[in-house]
Amino acid sequence: MSRSDPRIVGTRRGFLAGAAGAAGLVAAAAAPSAQAHRTAGETGRAGVLPFHGPHQRGIAEDQQAHVQFAVFDVSAETRADLAGLLRAWTDVAALLAAGLPVGEGPTDPAKPVSDSGEAVDLPAGRLTLTFGLGPSLFEADGKDRFGLKARRPAAFVDLPKFPGDQLAPARTGGDLCVQACADDPQTAFHAIRQLARAADGAASLRWIQSGFVSGAAPGKSPRNLMGFKDGSINVKTSDPSEMARHVWVGAEAEPWMQGGTYMVARPTRIALEHWDRMKLAFQEQTIGRVKATGAPIGGKHESDPLDLDAVDADGNPVIAENAHVRLAAPQTNEGTQILRRSYSYDNGVSFIAERWPPWRQGLELDAGLLFICFQRDPTAGFIRIFEKMSRFDMLNQFVTPVGGGLFAIPAGIMPGRYLAQGLIET
Amino acid sequence: MSRSDPRIVGTRRGFLAGAAGAAGLVAAAAAPSAQAHRTAGETGRAGVLPFHGPHQRGIAEDQQAHVQFAVFDVSAETRADLAGLLRAWTDVAALLAAGLPVGEGPTDPAKPVSDSGEAVDLPAGRLTLTFGLGPSLFEADGKDRFGLKARRPAAFVDLPKFPGDQLAPARTGGDLCVQACADDPQTAFHAIRQLARAADGAASLRWIQSGFVSGAAPGKSPRNLMGFKDGSINVKTSDPSEMARHVWVGAEAEPWMQGGTYMVARPTRIALEHWDRMKLAFQEQTIGRVKATGAPIGGKHESDPLDLDAVDADGNPVIAENAHVRLAAPQTNEGTQILRRSYSYDNGVSFIAERWPPWRQGLELDAGLLFICFQRDPTAGFIRIFEKMSRFDMLNQFVTPVGGGLFAIPAGIMPGRYLAQGLIET
Numbered sequence: 105m106s107r108s109d110p111r112i113v114g115t116r117r118g119f120l121a122g123a124a125g126a127a128g129l130v131a132a133a134a135a136p137s138a139q140a141h142r143t144a145g146e147t148g149r150a151g152v153l154p155f156h157g158p159h160q161r162g163i164a165e166d167q168q169a170h171v172q173f174a175v176f177d178v179s180a181e182t183r184a185d186l187a188g189l190l191r192a193w194t195d196v197a198a199l200l201a202a203g204l205p206v207g208e209g210p211t212d213p214a215k216p217v218s219d220s221g222e223a224v225d226l227p228a229g230r231l232t233l234t235f236g237l238g239p240s241l242f243e244a245d246g247k248d249r250f251g252l253k254a255r256r257p258a259a260f261v262d263l264p265k266f267p268g269d270q271l272a273p274a275r276t277g278g279d280l281c282v283q284a285c286a287d288d289p290q291t292a293f294h295a296i297r298q299l300a301r302a303a304d305g306a307a308s309l310r311w312i313q314s315g316f317v318s319g320a321a322p323g324k325s326p327r328n329l330m331g332f333k334d335g336s337i338n339v340k341t342s343d344p345s346e347m348a349r350h351v352w353v354g355a356e357a358e359p360w361m362q363g364g365t366y367m368v369a370r371p372t373r374i375a376l377e378h379w380d381r382m383k384l385a386f387q388e389q390t391i392g393r394v395k396a397t398g399a400p401i402g403g404k405h406e407s408d409p410l411d412l413d414a415v416d417a418d419g420n421p422v423i424a425e426n427a428h429v430r431l432a433a434p435q436t437n438e439g440t441q442i443l444r445r446s447y448s449y450d451n452g453v454s455f456i457a458e459r460w461p462p463w464r465q466g467l468e469l470d471a472g473l474l475f476i477c478f479q480r481d482p483t484a485g486f487i488r489i490f491e492k493m494s495r496f497d498m499l500n501q502f503v504t505p506v507g508g509g510l511f512a513i514p515a516g517i518m519p520g521r522y523l524a525q526g527l528i529e530t
Numbered sequence: 531m532s533r534s535d536p537r538i539v540g541t542r543r544g545f546l547a548g549a550a551g552a553a554g555l556v557a558a559a560a561a562p563s564a565q566a567h568r569t570a571g572e573t574g575r576a577g578v579l580p581f582h583g584p585h586q587r588g589i590a591e592d593q594q595a596h597v598q599f600a601v602f603d604v605s606a607e608t609r610a611d612l613a614g615l616l617r618a619w620t621d622v623a624a625l626l627a628a629g630l631p632v633g634e635g636p637t638d639p640a641k642p643v644s645d646s647g648e649a650v651d652l653p654a655g656r657l658t659l660t661f662g663l664g665p666s667l668f669e670a671d672g673k674d675r676f677g678l679k680a681r682r683p684a685a686f687v688d689l690p691k692f693p694g695d696q697l698a699p700a701r702t703g704g705d706l707c708v709q710a711c712a713d714d715p716q717t718a719f720h721a722i723r724q725l726a727r728a729a730d731g732a733a734s735l736r737w738i739q740s741g742f743v744s745g746a747a748p749g750k751s752p753r754n755l756m757g758f759k760d761g762s763i764n765v766k767t768s769d770p771s772e773m774a775r776h777v778w779v780g781a782e783a784e785p786w787m788q789g790g791t792y793m794v795a796r797p798t799r800i801a802l803e804h805w806d807r808m809k810l811a812f813q814e815q816t817i818g819r820v821k822a823t824g825a826p827i828g829g830k831h832e833s834d835p836l837d838l839d840a841v842d843a844d845g846n847p848v849i850a851e852n853a854h855v856r857l858a859a860p861q862t863n864e865g866t867q868i869l870r871r872s873y874s875y876d877n878g879v880s881f882i883a884e885r886w887p888p889w890r891q892g893l894e895l896d897a898g899l900l901f902i903c904f905q906r907d908p909t910a911g912f913i914r915i916f917e918k919m920s921r922f923d924m925l926n927q928f929v930t931p932v933g934g935g936l937f938a939i940p941a942g943i944m945p946g947r948y949l950a951q952g953l954i955e956t
Contacts, residue, residue: 216810217808222753225753226744311893327650330648469738
C-alpha cells in the first residue's frame with residue numbers, strides 16, 4: 105500500500121475534515137473517564153498527583169525528572185472555538201494526569217485510535233500538566249483576535265529584549281504553552297502528543313523542548329550541565345506564605361488569574377566545551393559557589409547563608425561583584441525571589457563558528473538549560489533580576505538565551521470547570 | 531570579563547595546544563582510579579556493571595532506560611595518535627562505568643576541571659559504553675588512512691542503500707561510535723561529554739542522538755512511539771548459545787573481533803501524526819500484532835508463536851503478506867535473528883511539506899526510533915531482513931531511515947588492554 109493509496113488519503117481527509125469537531129468528540133468521550141479520574145487521582149493512587157485545585161500543577165510539586173515543554177499557535181478564529189480547545193484540553197489533561205488512556209483506549213478497530221498507546225503499561229509517573237497563555241493570545245499584530253485584549257492583566261507585560269538574547273523566532277513566543285512533567289520521558293511525551301491531537305484543527309505545535317533533571321530530591325539540589333548545584337536558594341514550595349508572597353497571583357488580579365502565576369521559560373544554550381576548558385577556580389568565581397559542595401565561596405555547606413560583604417586579605421570581595429549568585433540573590437534584588445524549576449536539555453550537536461581567536465568552526469554540543477521560573481509579578485521578578493544579570497553576570501560568556509517567552513498561568517481548574525474559563529466566558 | 535579577554539584566549543589556546551597530549555594525561559591520571567574501579571565495578575557495587583570481559587557491554591545487558599549514541603570523526607593522522615585516543619577512551623570508560631569521576635575530580639583550582647561534574651552525586655546507573663569502528667576508519671575516499679585497510683573484516687561490508695532511505699549526511703557514517711546506556715539521562719550525557727573531551731585534538735563529534743525506552747524489564751517488552759510492544763521476538767541474551775549463534779563473532783574473524791559483533795544504528799523517523807490518524811485495525815494489520823496485548827493477530831498472548839500459515843474464512847492470511855512481523859520473522863528469513871536493542875527518540879518538531887493530498891505543510895513531531903541491532907554477520911542479519919522489509923513492509927509508509935550506519939564492535943576489553951588493541955598493534 106503506497107502513500108498515494110486512495111484509502112489512506114480518504115482516511116486522512118476524513119479525519120482532517122472532522123478535526124474541527126475533535127474537541128466535542130473528545131469532551132464527549134472523556135466525560136465518564138474524567139469522573140473515574142477524580143476517584144483515582146484525588147484519592148492518592150500511587151504515582152497519580154491530583155489534577156484539580158486552586159493552583160495548576162507542576163509548580164509547587166516536587167520536581168519530576170523529565171519535562172516536555174510544548175508551545176502551540178492557535179489557528180481557531182473565534183472565541184467559541186478557542187473555548188472548545190481549552191475544554192478539550194482540560195478533559196484530556198484530567199485523564200492523562202490520572203494515568204488513564206484518552207477516550208476509550210485501543211478497543212474499537214474501526215475507529216482511529218483514540219490514544220496513541222505508548223503509555224499503556226507505564227505508571228502515571230507523577231504527571232503534571234501546566235497550561236499557559238502567551239501575550240499573542242490577547243493581541244497579535246495589533247489584532248484583538250478573541251476580544252480578550254482588554255482582559256490582559258496589567259502584570260502580563262512583554263518581556264524586554266535583554267542584552268545577549270539571541271532568540272530564534274522558531275523557538276520563541278507562541279499562543280499557548282503546556283509544561284508536561286513526569287518521572288518518565290515517555291509519559292511526558294505521550295501527554296503532549298495527546299494534547300496536540302486533541303488540538304488538531306484548532307492549534308498546532310510551534311516549538312517543543314524536552315529536558316531532564318537528575319538527582320533532584322526534596323531538600324537536595326540537582327546539578328545542571330555546568331556541574332554546579334542549581335536552585336540552592338529557592339522559594340520553599342512547602343511554605344504557603346512564601347508561595348503566596350512570591351509565586352501565586354493574589355487579589356490584584358481578576359479571579360481567573362487569582363491562584364495563577366507567571367512563567368518564564370527560556371531555552372538557554374551553554375557553551376559546554378568552552379566552560380569545560382576553564383580552571384576550577386574560575387568556574388567557582390563565576391558562579392560564586394564551591395563546585396563540589398555547592399557552598400558559597402568561603403562557606404562549607406550548600407545551605408550556608410551568602411555573605412556578600414566578606415572580603416579577602418587584600419580587601420577584595422570573596423564573592424565577586426559579577427558572580428552569578430550575587431546578582432541573583434534576594435539581598436541584591438530588594439528581596440525578590442522567583443521559584444526556579446529548570447531542566448537541562450540536550451539537542452545533539454549543532455554548527456558553530458567563532459569570530460574571536462582561536463578562529464575555528466565545527467560541531468559542538470547543543471545543550472543547556474531550559475530555564476523555567478514562576479513568579480507573582482514578572483516585572484518585580486525575573487525582569488528585575490535579569491535586567492541586571494544580563495549585563496553583568498560573568499556567566500554570560502558561557503550562556504545564551506535562544507528562545508522562549510513569558511506566559512500567564514491561569515488559576516487551577518476546579519471540577520466541572522475548564523482552563524481559563526473565567527477569562528473566556530466574559 | 532569578555533570573550534576576547536586575553537586570559538581566556540590563552541587558556542583555551544593552551545588547552546588546545548596540549549590536546550594532543552590529552553590521551554597521555556588522562557591515562558596517567560586514570561591509572562590508580564582504574565585500579566579502584568576494578569574493585570568497585572567487578573565486585574558488584576550497586577548500579578555498577580563490570581567493564582572488562584570478553585564482550586563489550588551494552589549488548590547482552592538488560593536494556594537501560596536511556597541512551598546517548600555519539601559518532602565521531604577522527605582527525606588524528608597517524609596510527610600512533612589513533613592508538614592514543616583508543617587508550618585514553620579505554621581509561622576514561624573504565625572510570626565512568628565505575629561511577630568514578632574522570633581524572634582527579636574537581637579538586638585543583640588551578641587546573642581546567644578534569645571532570646565536568648554533573649554526575650558527581652548520581653549513582654553509576656548501570657552505565658555501559660559500547661565502542662564501534664566505522665568503515666571509514668579502514669578506508670576513506672580511497673585512502674588507507676591508518677594502514678588498516680587490509681585488516682578490514684570480510685564480514686564488515688558497506689550497508690547498501692535501501693529503498694526509502696533518506697539519509698542525511700550530517701547524521702550518517704562516521705569513524706567511531708560510542709553507545710552510552712544508563713538508567714539516568716544525565717549519566718549517559720556525562721559519559722559522552724567526558725569521552726568527547728578526552729578525544730579533543732584527535733576526534734570530534736559528528737552526530738549524536740539521545741533516546742529513551744520506558745517499561746522495559748526482563749521478560750517484558752517495552753512499547754515504542756507507535757504504541758506497540760517492540761522486541762517481542764528477540765535473541766535471548768541470557769542464553770549463551772543463542773548469543774554465540776546470532777550475535778558474537780566467532781573463529782571466522784581475527785582475534786580482535788572474536789567476541790565482538792556488528793551494530794546497525796539507524797535513527798528512523800516515524801510520521802506519528804499520520805500513524806495516529808489510522809484506524810486501530812489498520813495499525814494492527816500493519817504490524818501483525820494486537821496493540822493492547824502484543825499477541826500475534828489471532829493470538830492471545832505476546833509470547834504466542836507466530837502462525838504465518840493461518841487463514842481467515844475467506845482464505846486470506848490472518849497476518850498479512852506485507853505485515854511487519856511476517857517480514858521480520860526468523861521463519862521467513864532462513865532462521866536469521868538479530869538482537870534488537872532500540873530506543874525511541876524525540877527531537878522536538880521539524881518542518882514537513884507533503885506532496886500528496888491533502889497538500890499541506892507545517893511542523894510535525896520529529897520523533898521516531900533509534901533502531902539498534904547487533905549481529906554476528908551483517909549480510910546474513912540486518913541486510914538480509916531489511917532488503918525485503920524495505921521493499922514490502924506496510925510500515926514503510928510511516929517510517930523513514932534518516933541516518934546512521936554499520937559499525938564493527940571489537941571484542942571486549944581485558945584488564946591492561948585497550949579497545950581494538952589487536953587491530954591497532956599489528
